Amino acid sequence: xxxxxxxxxxxxxxxxxxxxxxxxxxxxxxxxxxxxxxxxxxxxxxxxxxxxxxxxxxxxxxxxxxxxxxxxxxxxxxxxxxxxxxxxxxxxxxxxxxxxxxxxxxxxxxxxxxxxxxxxxxxxxxxxxxxxxxxxxxxxxxxxxxxxxxxxxxxxxxxxxxxxxxxxxxxxxxxxxxxxxxxxxxxxxxxxxxxxxxxxxxxxxxxxxxxxxxxxxxxxxxxxxxxxxxxxxxxxx
Amino acid sequence: xxxxxxxxxxxxxxxxxxxxxxxxxxxxxxxxxxxxxxxxxxxxxxxxxxxxxxxxxxxxxxxxxxxxxxxxxxxxxxxxxxxxxxxxxxxxxxxxxxxxxxxxxxxxxxxxxxxxxxxxxxxxxxxxxx
Numbered sequence: 001x002x003x004x005x006x007x008x009x010x011x012x013x014x015x016x017x018x019x020x021x022x023x024x025x026x027x028x029x030x031x032x033x034x035x036x037x038x039x040x041x042x043x044x045x046x047x048x049x050x051x052x053x054x055x056x057x058x059x060x061x062x063x064x065x066x067x068x069x070x071x072x073x074x075x076x077x078x079x080x081x082x083x084x085x086x087x088x089x090x091x092x093x094x095x096x097x098x099x100x101x102x103x104x105x106x107x108x109x110x111x112x113x114x115x116x117x118x119x120x121x122x123x124x125x126x127x128x129x130x131x132x133x134x135x136x137x138x139x140x141x142x143x144x145x146x147x148x149x150x151x152x153x154x155x156x157x158x159x160x161x162x163x164x165x166x167x168x169x170x171x172x173x174x175x176x177x178x179x180x181x182x183x184x185x186x187x188x189x190x191x192x193x194x195x196x197x198x199x200x201x202x203x204x205x206x207x208x209x210x211x212x213x214x215x216x217x218x219x220x221x222x223x224x225x226x227x228x229x230x231x232x233x234x235x236x237x
Numbered sequence: 238x239x240x241x242x243x244x245x246x247x248x249x250x251x252x253x254x255x256x257x258x259x260x261x262x263x264x265x266x267x268x269x270x271x272x273x274x275x276x277x278x279x280x281x282x283x284x285x286x287x288x289x290x291x292x293x294x295x296x297x298x299x300x301x302x303x304x305x306x307x308x309x310x311x312x313x314x315x316x317x318x319x320x321x322x323x324x325x326x327x328x329x330x331x332x333x334x335x336x337x338x339x340x341x342x343x344x345x346x347x348x349x350x351x352x353x354x355x356x357x358x359x360x361x362x363x364x365x366x367x
Contacts, residue, residue: 054290054348054367055325055339067324165323172326175337175349175359 035073042069053173067165071193074158079197081152087205088145095233098213100224103234116141156194163190264322268345272329272336275347276314280307288339288346291366310364312351335360 018025039060046068047057063069092110096102107115114121118141119133129140139146160181167189168178184190208222213230217223221236228235271286284292284303292303299306315332325340335352337360338345351363 054288054294056341058325168321169324169326172321172323172328172337173339175352175362175365176357177354178321178323178328 038072039064039069042072055173067162067169070162071159071166074155074162075193075197078152078155078159078194079201081148081155082198083201083205085145085148085152088148096209096213097233098230099209099233100212100222100236101209105233107234110141159193160185160190163193264327264340264345265320268322268327268338269317269320269329271338271345271347272320272350273315273317273331275336275350276312276331276334280304283307283347286345286347288341288348288366291346291348291364294366295364310351312363337362337365 122131313333349365352360
């Protein structure tokens with residue numbers, strides 16, 4: 001019996017880790033699979049362009065280290081992190097009556113220390129930086145938005161550098177002069193890459209906030225309970 | 238904390254820019270050597286450093302071999318003024334000429350020569366591929 005217990009215990013431990021972290025694990029795996037799919041399809045598309053421009057196709061490894069692949073990856077990253085950064089900060093001050101994505105319409109703003117359980121109102125399980133009440137609490141109170149905003153700025157900066165390199169390679173292929181990095185930041189290509197991603201993120205966030213008023217997804221915390229009234233705000237099911 | 242994160246970000250971007258510049262620097266002597274000797278080379282040597290697509294375009298346009306076409310093409314011989322390498326493409330500015338190159342499995346090859354700038358429009362080239 002003890003042998004059975006010893007062999008089944010680690011298995012149940014692994015199962016528990018998988019169960020308790022399903023969202024992070026599944027989306028992490030899906031991210032890698034999708035990135036692999038982008039690498040394969042992007043490589044094929046890149047080589048189609050190479051051939052039509054009269055230059056040699058490249059290997060997959062060469063493509064994966066190219067500025068062309070890098071800019072295609074990070075231009076989507078920056079817009080996703082911008083979306084979350086804006087949503088995290090906007091939902092402090094903006095509400096949507098009836099939406100599960102919004103807090104109660106009278107709770108606009110950063111709310112009180114009691115509501116946020118910080119400083120003297122921190123509980124025994126509160127993070128240490130929520131209890132201190134000094135600069136650490138100020139920083140920790142905004143850490144999610146700051147990190148999302150930081151990753152957005154980093155990935156947007158990376159897009160500008162990788163996009164600049166890819167743009168200049170394309171310029172030389174079509175026998176035009178390369179441009180400086182500041183000049184690239186004024187190129188329509190940079191802003192077209194940027195805004196085509198931004199507009200889709202704003203559409204997705206806005207429609208999620210509004211559709212959540214009238215539509216339900218049973219069992220999802222992104223939705224109100226199925227039987228909740230349309231006017232109920234901030235409930236999750 | 239935020240300031241240090243910005244500092245790290247700036248450092249990452251600076252490193253990426255330096256990496257791009259560094260990789261380009263390694264290739265510049267080779268593209269400059271090929272571009273600066275192209276005009277003075279004999280016809281068969283020129284054809285040897287032309288990109289395959291450019292050879293095909295020249296032979297198709299003139300209905301003659303690459304060597305025959307190169308024998309009739311005179312290009313200005315000038316010193317290197319500047320060069321730029323981006324990915325697998327390069328441009329070398331010479332006194333009186335601009336040469337474009339591409340990296341192939343057998344090394345850097347000339348895609349266009351005898352080129353003149355037309356501002357924002359593509360260069361006008363006396364020798365070029367597709």
